Amino acid sequence: AQKITQTQPGMFVQEKEAVTLDCTYDTSDPSYGLFWYKQPSSGEMIFLIYQGSYDQQNATEGRYSLNFQKARKSANLVISASQLGDSAMYFCAMREREYGNKLVFGAGTILRVKS
């Protein structure tokens, strides 16, 4: 079974609008962490935001927030006030305590911001 599922291969959003990128995960480990990375066309991987399984509040970092619904095993990334520079591939990833510091990545979602 896929550990990380990103069901949206591609998304469009109008500049200045908010967008939600979906991520669901599968684990039986009670201790895990969820990460989002951005990969622009230049190719580098940029860390955006982290949510721990025991965190009570949803993580936020500037215009990025993580909508963490533990019972549903979802960790959606919300980008507010989209900018043209947000156009990129976005990856959701998970680390499970059982497997040390290994990160397992989803297939990614391509986001295009329209002006």
Add this chain to the structure above:
Amino acid sequence: DAGVIQSPRHEVTEMGQEVTLRCKPISGHDYLFWYRQTMMRGLELLIYFNNNVPIDDSGMPEDRFSAKMPNASFSTLKIQPSEPRDSAVYFCASSLPGSPHEQYFGPGTRLTVT
């Protein structure tokens, strides 16, 4: 502080040749990871080190691949002999020991094996 440094950025080689990719992690980071990214398989972890010791190499595809970390500031990933199916972008990443262990990636090496 400088980020993760990888060299070369691009490598084109012929099938059968030895390829060596290099990585310098962020100073003070004691975890180092090697990933491979392809269209077909996405991002895959190949191997990771903690304090220069290999912890998990279950992602290394076959014996043609080997990785070393002789000291805290340098690691290599070697492919010998290389094959066309090894063509991919290879990323190195490093992280601090404490939670949340977010990994910081280098710019990647784009390898093309003809």
